[in-house]
Amino acid sequence: MRRLALVLALLVVVAQTVAAAEPAWMTKPLKADEAIVVYLYHSGWLVRTHSHVLIFDPVAAPGQKILEPLGVPPTALAGRNVTVLVSHAHSDHWDPSILGWVEQVPGIHYVFGWELEAKEPHVCLGRNRVVTRMGGVTIYNVHHAFDGIPESAFLVHADGLWLYHAGDHSHSRGAKDKTFRDNLSYLASRTHHLDLMFTPTWGGELYAIRVLRPRVVFPMHDGGREVQYARWASRSEVAAPPIVVGIADRPGRRFLYRNGRLRRAP
Numbered sequence: 001m002r003r004l005a006l007v008l009a010l011l012v013v014v015a016q017t018v019a020a021a022e023p024a025w026m027t028k029p030l031k032a033d034e035a036i037v038v039y040l041y042h043s044g045w046l047v048r049t050h051s052h053v054l055i056f057d058p059v060a061a062p063g064q065k066i067l068e069p070l071g072v073p074p075t076a077l078a079g080r081n082v083t084v085l086v087s088h089a090h091s092d093h094w095d096p097s098i099l100g101w102v103e104q105v106p107g108i109h110y111v112f113g114w115e116l117e118a119k120e121p122h123v124c125l126g127r128n129r130v131v132t133r134m135g136g137v138t139i140y141n142v143h144h145a146f147d148g149i150p151e152s153a154f155l156v157h158a159d160g161l162w163l164y165h166a167g168d169h170s171h172s173r174g175a176k177d178k179t180f181r182d183n184l185s186y187l188a189s190r191t192h193h194l195d196l197m198f199t200p201t202w203g204g205e206l207y208a209i210r211v212l213r214p215r216v217v218f219p220m221h222d223g224g225r226e227v228q229y230a231r232w233a234s235r236s237e238v239a240a241p242p243i244v245v246g247i248a249d250r251p252g253r254r255f256l257y258r259n260g261r262l263r264r265a266p
């Protein structure tokens with residue numbers, strides 16, 4: 001009898017562990033026009049679409065592990081189509097420890113926005129605008145060096161959704177900067193609509209929004225000062241319709257995107 005009680009107790013622990021490893025936002029079936037968006041920290045986001053998991057510029061919040069805001073370890077992503085995209089080598093966007101996810105998530109893809117010297121056969125993008133197709137995801141890159149090092153911004157097509165992660169592609173001179181302007185024109189020419197846009201807010205983002213016409217915008221690059229996202233959203237140029245803003249007030253904040261609309265995800 002005591003053994004039976006022990007077995008039952010163990011089963012409860014196992015069930016709780018499985019439940020903890022697979023939260024609802026990870027298992028909820030998604031249609032082709034749906035996505036779950038999770039703010040990790042700073043410029044770091046995870047986007048889950050119908051059949052893909054995209055992770056952009058993942059870095060850790062102070063005192064946390066990189067994926068801790070998800071509530072699951074990297075191993076929970078095993079068996080999914082995971083693509084990690086890193087815009088550039090500054091430490092607020094790139095943490096080399098993420099290469100270790102290869103061990104925990106077999107088949108994971110990495111795309112780097114510069115010519116990183118890596119032993120693994122990762123995709124490393126240079127100055128050229130190329131179209132990268134891998135594992136059912138299509139990626140268009142644009143190059144810049146606004147901050148003195150080579151960087152990319154990414155336009156991604158996955159499961160019918162179009163996403164733009166700007167990295168640090170933002171410019172105080174906005175449309176007056178030729179590279180900034182040309183890059184956005186090029187990206188706008190690749191797609192007739194944009195679902196999700198992730199952008200820093202130190203300049204040029206309103207011009208980028210006008211050019212790319214995203215359905216939803218997520219301000220970013222204020223890790224630790226997330227209150228800035230709400231402040232940006234309340235600016236009169238942004239608050240006026242039709243810009244829908246996803247305001248991440250803390251790491252781990254989740255959103256459900258469905259056909260142009262946004263709401264808090266469970």
Ligand SMILES: [Zn+2]
Nearest residue numbers: 090092093168
């Ligand atoms: Zn940065």
